[in-house]
Amino acid sequence: MPEPEMLERAEGVNLYTKDGKKIIDVISSWWVNLHGHSHPYIANAIAEQANTLEHVIFAGFTHEPAIRLAERLLEILPDNQSKIFFSDNGSTATEVAIKMAFQYFHNQGEERKKIIAIDGSYHGDTFGAMSVGDRGPFTTPFDPYLFQVEFIDFPDKGKEEEVWNQFKTLIDGGDVASFIFEPLVQGASGMRVYSAELLDRMIAYAQQQDVICIADEVMTGFGRLGTLFAADQLHHKPDIICLSKGLTGGVLPMGVTSCTDKIQEAYRTNDLMKTFFHGHSFTGNPMICASANASLDLLLAEECEVNRRRINERHLAFQQQINGHSMVRNCRVLGTILAFDINTEKDTSYFNEARHHLYPYFISKGLLLRPLGNVIYLIPPYIISDSDLDYVYATIMEFLNSY
Ligand SMILES: Cc1ncc(COP(=O)(O)O)c(C=O)c1O
Numbered sequence: 001m002p003e004p005e006m007l008e009r010a011e012g013v014n015l016y017t018k019d020g021k022k023i024i025d026v027i028s029s030w031w032v033n034l035h036g037h038s039h040p041y042i043a044n045a046i047a048e049q050a051n052t053l054e055h056v057i058f059a060g061f062t063h064e065p066a067i068r069l070a071e072r073l074l075e076i077l078p079d080n081q082s083k084i085f086f087s088d089n090g091s092t093a094t095e096v097a098i099k100m101a102f103q104y105f106h107n108q109g110e111e112r113k114k115i116i117a118i119d120g121s122y123h124g125d126t127f128g129a130m131s132v133g134d135r136g137p138f139t140t141p142f143d144p145y146l147f148q149v150e151f152i153d154f155p156d157k158g159k160e161e162e163v164w165n166q167f168k169t170l171i172d173g174g175d176v177a178s179f180i181f182e183p184l185v186q187g188a189s190g191m192r193v194y195s196a197e198l199l200d201r202m203i204a205y206a207q208q209q210d211v212i213c214i215a216d217e218v219m220t221g222f223g224r225l226g227t228l229f230a231a232d233q234l235h236h237k238p239d240i241i242c243l244s245k246g247l248t249g250g251v252l253p254m255g256v257t258s259c260t261d262k263i264q265e266a267y268r269t270n271d272l273m274k275t276f277f278h279g280h281s282f283t284g285n286p287m288i289c290a291s292a293n294a295s296l297d298l299l300l301a302e303e304c305e306v307n308r309r310r311i312n313e314r315h316l317a318f319q320q321q322i323n324g325h326s327m328v329r330n331c332r333v334l335g336t337i338l339a340f341d342i343n344t345e346k347d348t349s350y351f352n353e354a355r356h357h358l359y360p361y362f363i364s365k366g367l368l369l370r371p372l373g374n375v376i377y378l379i380p381p382y383i384i385s386d387s388d389l390d391y392v393y394a395t396i397m398e399f400l401n402s403y
Contacts, residue, residue, distance in 0.1 A: 002360060010037030013384045015368065025368045026392055028381050031187065031219050032250030035298045036383040042249050045294035049287045058086070058284035065289035072296055073256065076228055078237040082261040085276075086254065086284045090218035090244035091124025093255030094180070096278055097240045098128045100259060101178035101212040107266040107274045112177035116170055116211075119154045122188035123180065123216050123242075132180050134189065150176075154186070155194045167202050171209050179206045180214040183230035183238070184334065187219040190375040191339035193332045196233055203236040212263065214240040218255075222246035222299055223308050224379065226335035239263060249295030250381075252288040307382045311336045314386065315378070318393045327400045339377035358399075365395045 006018040013036055015023045025033065035042070053063055070084035087096050098115065105112045115132055123129040130139050131146040139146065150170050155163040170176060183199060186192040203213045215238035220230040224246065227233055231241060240263065243256040267276055282288075298304055315338040322328045322340065331340035342358075358376065362369040369376060378392065 005363070012036040013381050013388055021366065023363065023366050023368050024380075024384075024388055024392065026378050026380050026384075027368055027370050028250060028379055029368075030245075030370075031224070031379050032245040033381045034222060034246045034249050034295060035304070036381045039249065039251075039298070041298060042251050042291055042294040045290045046251070046287050049290035053286045055282065055285050055287070059279065062284075063286050063289075065286045065293060066284045069289045069292050069296075072293065073243075073258065076296075076300070077241060077258055078229065078231050080237045080239075080260050081241060081258040083259050083264045085257045085259070085278075087257065087278070088280050088282060089124075089253045089255050090216075090242070091126045091129045091255075092280065093218060093242035093244050093257050094123040094132070094214070094216050095126045095128045096255070096257040097214045097216075097242050098132060098178065098180065099278060100240060100257065100263065100276060101214060103274075103276060104212060104263050104266045105177055107269075112175050114150055114170070114176045116150045116152060116167065116176060116179040116206075118181050118186070119151050120186050120189035120192060121180070121182055121216075122186070123182075124218075154189075154192060155198050157195075160195055160198045164198060164201065168205065171206055171211060174209075176206070176209070176211045178212040178214050178240075179203075180216060183215045183217060183220055184225060184233065185220060185230075185337065188372065190341075190372045191332070191337060191377045193334055200234050200236050203234065203238065207236065207239070212240060213238045214242065216242045218242055218244045222295075223304070223382065224335055224337060226308060226312055228299075246299075247295070248288055248291040249298065251295070252285075252291045254285075254288045254292060304382055308336055310386070311380065311382065311384065311389070314389050314393075321393070322397070322400065325400055327403055336382065337377060337379050339375055342371075342374040342376060344374045361399065362395070367392060367395055 007015055008018045009016050013024050015025055049065060073084055074081060085096055087093055117132045120134050123133045130142060132149050135143055152166040153159065153163050184193065184196055206213050215231055217229055221243045222228065231237055239260050241258045244254060247256060248254050267274060312335055315333045319331045319333050319338065323331055327343050329341040329343050358371045
């Protein structure tokens with residue numbers, strides 16, 4: 001691996017290295033940044049909060065930034081969501097969701113042991129999150145310690161009925177506590193898009209059997225797919241939603257797990273043993289809440305919606321341009337995400353290790369693109385300009401035409 005670049009500062013979509021290079025952050029620094037780097041509105045909100053109440057134990061105390069954030073999230077989340085639980089990042093948001101679902105049954109005197117997940121999924125790096133994620137090189141050292149999960153196949157186009165049958169058989173078999181999924185698109189496994197109709201059908205069927213449906217919207221939340229949440233594109237709403245990444249505008253780490261009143265009801269008791277015992281030292285940190293509140297101001301402004309639509313239209317036009325190119329397979333656009341597979345069959349010796357070649361190539365052109373295997377994807381901050389997008393598309397085209 002090449003040495004890491006030494007960065008000096010970042011502004012808007014640009015990262016500036018110590019030796020004077022400018023790099024456009026086309027992947028929003030691992031999909032977190034929504035409004036550009038070092039955004040003055042968010043920076044000021046954090047600074048103001050730092051000078052007022054920087055941190056306090058979030059047990060026995062609460063504060064305005066946390067209350068405001070929870071209220072505002074519930075306003076924009078699907079209507080069935082009624083409670084917000086704070087944690088630290090995406091992994092803990094999913095960890096909390098898994099625990100919340102198991103304990104929902106435990107508190108009612110029922111022990112359900114199974115979780116259903118989808119092949120290829122990624123939900124984070126803590127043990128619960130790893131357990132419900134795809135097993136591979138990153139989990140190998142821990143595989144003996146991960147709990148058992150029922151994996152269904154990824155519903156590739158044309159395979160929906162087969163996957164539906166796998167799912168239905170598992171649900172009909174009983175003992176299923178929850179079904180966890182990245183809605184509409186799996187991020188880490190290569191921006192793999194799947195059918196909203198199938199997911200809707202699975203959620204509806206699972207909910208009929210009181211199986212808790214957990215949407216991991218850590219990547220898809222906050223406008224990435226066009227709508228504010230992927231769940232907005234579904235008729236049947238998940239019981240639990242996990243959020244992080246763009247929650248704070250991608251500036252500070254925070255996780256949120258929201259749930260329905262039905263789930264909360266199982267915890268509403270004076271029995272201490274039915275408490276949801278999960279907390280972190282920095283839960284509900286006021287500066288992080290201030291960052292999230294400022295990010296929501298920017299996200300909900302009309303300008304941001306216009307930008308998201310503009311990026312989507314530009315992506316769709318570029319998709320037309322590269323569709324049919326001999327180096328491109330399966331170009332997909334969903335909201336502000338564009339992804340395609342490099343046709344590795346064309347030159348296997350070079351592209352077998354595609355990522356290792358593509359990453360330095362694009363860095364040398366001033367673009368931060370971090371391919372997943374042979375998948376090139378764009379997921380830019382919403383403020384990216386048309387001229388920067390022109391440069392990104394032209395550089396990709398130049399690369400494709402050079403082979
Ligand atoms: C869908 C999804 N869930 C969970 C996570 C884990 O988030 P974090 O890296 O903040 O722990 C990620 C990170 O990429 C993700 O894409």
